[in-house]
Amino acid sequence: MRKFFPVEELARDQRFHQITMKDRMADPRSALGTATGERQRSNRLVPSRPDASQAARALMHGIFVGEIQALEGAGRTCHDFRTQGDAARRAQDEAHGADVDDVDDAVPFALKLDMARQAWDEARHVEISVKLSDWMGSEIGEFAENTVLFQAACSTDPILRLAGVNRALEGLAIDVFTTMKEFGGLAGDPFLEFCEDWMLADEVTHVKMGSDWLRKVTEHDPDRRKKALEFQSVVDKLFSYGGTRSDSQESPIGLARRFRELAGFTDTEVEEIAEVSLAALDERKAAVARMQAAAAVEHTLATN
Amino acid sequence: MADPYQPRPPFAPWDRRELPGLFDVEESARRIGAYKWAEIKLFEALGGWVATVPELDVKMRLGTHCYKHAWHAELWHKRLPELREMNPDRLTKPANDAMVRFVEALTEPEVPERTIEKLVGVYRVFIPHFVAAYTFHKNNTSEITDAPTIRSLHFILQDEMDDWREGEMLLQSLIDTPEEVDRAAAHQARLEKLMVAAGGIAGPGTIGGSAIQAGGPNGSRTHAGGVA
Ligand SMILES: [Fe+2]
């Protein structure tokens, strides 16, 4: 088995349709709403939204495929990186062309145990999401699967991967589950609220694993830590989904500040993510405005 | 109420545990190091395969089972220092080169069309050999001096049996045609030959046999190299 796995080859049955981030943002059913007409003052996913049922189903499907990718990511981390002290694996990797001097691919045994635990948790989340999707009236494959999570998160450097998967991706999961849990509460759906609450507990644990390991492994390597945190903020920006997640009510998903704190994010880090998310929202709004202006010009030309 | 000062036998009549055991501390640590290495290889393989199998139910089971084997490796990791092995990495190694070749062949299937081979390797070869190695260890180690290992073996064997059954049922649900039966059998035979060459998870003597030599205060002990 290869050491690193390309996103294009993630194995799926025929029900799934995989798309890129660009396709995703062009989907009119995107949780941010349509690009035409007057923009709503609030896009937050609440039951009073006219398209609440469809938007909640779309988000649930997004959670479902996101959980599959999180499971695949955690599994790959168990496989891709050598356990420190595993001489037989080192010899094997070198026989397959690994650089003799490059020892940064080795990770502590306990880190890999955490990743295996995460794989089990994510497998349960897939199980929960399948059942919840069914409960909410949607089917596997009803919405396209955006593979950006796996793509963005699966770095070949273990510390960057931790920052990308366990802090950025799992951090996004905290925000999504908090919003979905609140949605379940407001919509009077105790089943949804109950499940999201359990998944949220797991995600806080996963982010905490990332925060703790990042600190521990880079304890004596400030450069590596800096690089990892920079990578995380790039991924965070990508995961802000063009404004899908931010403190603003215009974003369907809020920023779960309290749970992020529990998971080991500092106040400064939460503020940085808040800023990056708002900037992403503004960028998306400007892009929507440009598209609308272009459409208006096209319409004027066509009618004259 | 019975008189609390009345002498009672230290071992209750129903407690038939015995002192003799086949392994001394050193041999126990060697075996456990080999188990730990093999469990690590198994959870790495299961984790890596998750992304490569298209069948959603299989994908989820692999993720779940990945953790169980990591936990087994963790139990063995914690047991090693209790067996005077203060550097657990030293003994965390394959029983021999043939075991390395076995793991290489086990993890070779990667493309999405080879789920049957992936599952055969784990559930028809590797896990049955874990069950055999652990059962032999549980039934032959001292029931009193090595109770902590026996306790871990009970937990681990429960997992192995559960996973074996689940994996076998997945395989039976995937194998539909005579050609697929042949594919499964051919892959099993290929891996089984490599495992035979390795002598089992802990090397020759994993489940006794000719590598068992008499010796030690408890009647006999095992050494992979046949040295007592
Ligand atoms: Fe998850």
Ligand SMILES: [Fe+2]
């Ligand atoms: Fe997670």
